Amino acid sequence: QKEVEQDPGPLSVPEGAIVSLNCTYSNSAFQYFMWYRQYSRKGPELLMYTYSSGNKEDGRFTAQVDKSSKYISLFIRDSQPSDSATYLCAMSFDTGNQFYFGTGTSLTVIP
Amino acid sequence: DAGVIQSPRHEVTEMGQEVTLRCKPISGHDYLFWYRQTMMRGLELLIYFNNNVPIDDSGMPEDRFSAKMPNASFSTLKIQPSEPRDSAVYFCASSWGTGGKWFFGQGTRLTVV
Numbered sequence: 001q002k003e004v005e006q007d008p009g010p011l012s013v014p015e016g017a018i019v020s021l022n023c024t025y026s027n028s029a030f031q032y033f034m035w036y037r038q039y040s041r042k043g044p045e046l047l048m049y050t051y052s053s054g055n056k057e058d059g060r061f062t063a064q065v066d067k068s069s070k071y072i073s074l075f076i077r078d079s080q081p082s083d084s085a086t087y088l089c090a091m092s093f094d095t096g097n098q099f100y101f102g103t104g105t106s107l108t109v110i111p
Numbered sequence: 112d113a114g115v116i117q118s119p120r121h122e123v124t125e126m127g128q129e130v131t132l133r134c135k136p137i138s139g140h141d142y143l144f145w146y147r148q149t150m151m152r153g154l155e156l157l158i159y160f161n162n163n164v165p166i167d168d169s170g171m172p173e174d175r176f177s178a179k180m181p182n183a184s185f186s187t188l189k190i191q192p193s194e195p196r197d198s199a200v201y202f203c204a205s206s207w208g209t210g211g212k213w214f215f216g217q218g219t220r221l222t223v224v
Contacts, residue, residue: 034212034213036215041218041220042217042218043115043202043204043215043216043217043218044154044202044215045215046212046213046214049212088153088154090213098156098159098167099144099156099213101153101154102153103153104153
């Protein structure tokens with residue numbers, strides 16, 4: 001079983017829709033949770049960063065961590081065509097040196 | 112800051128040749144990571160350094176791969192001899208401290224023919 005599971009998609013939504021991206025994980029010791037956005041032929045770009053459980057909001061983006069269910073989510077409100085990218089979840093232990101990435105979900109927002 | 116800088120952006124080489132990928136981390140960052148990304152396997156950690164010292168190289172596929180960090184501002188990943196299955200995008204990332212936020216370079220797209 002992989003440490004981090006992520007539905008690869010692809011996911012296609014109309015502009016303005018609410019997008020929900022999810023990852024599950026198996027190791028309850030993970031403490032740091034991140035979402036990266038990767039545009040085609042570019043490096044991953046840090047989008048959201050949370051420690052332990054709870055929610056974090058940044059503009060149209062909300063990250064949720066549910067440690068009891070070992071489940072993290074990224075919500076995108078009022079999605080825009082510029083949000084079209086691959087979204088990768090990543091997580092690590094408290095020591096924070098070894099990060100485990102999901103395989104990424106490809107998102108397309110149709111104008 | 113210019114971010115993490117990788118070179119070259121693209122590399123096409125023949126099987127059996129030596130390939131050297133280069134990375135300049137963000138100034139002040141004390142961790143440097145080398146990743147490989149393929150469609151089949153996603154992002155795989157190859158090796159990481161802390162204060163220029165290799166900490167974990169368990170992700171390095173085999174002895175054909177080697178990495179060095181001679182100083183805080185430069186690292187190389189070398190493949191010798193290269194094989195077609197090494198074709199992938201290689202990313203360098205850097206961060207400050209543990210649990211830090213990682214910043215990735217633009218990647219080097221390697222094609223071995």
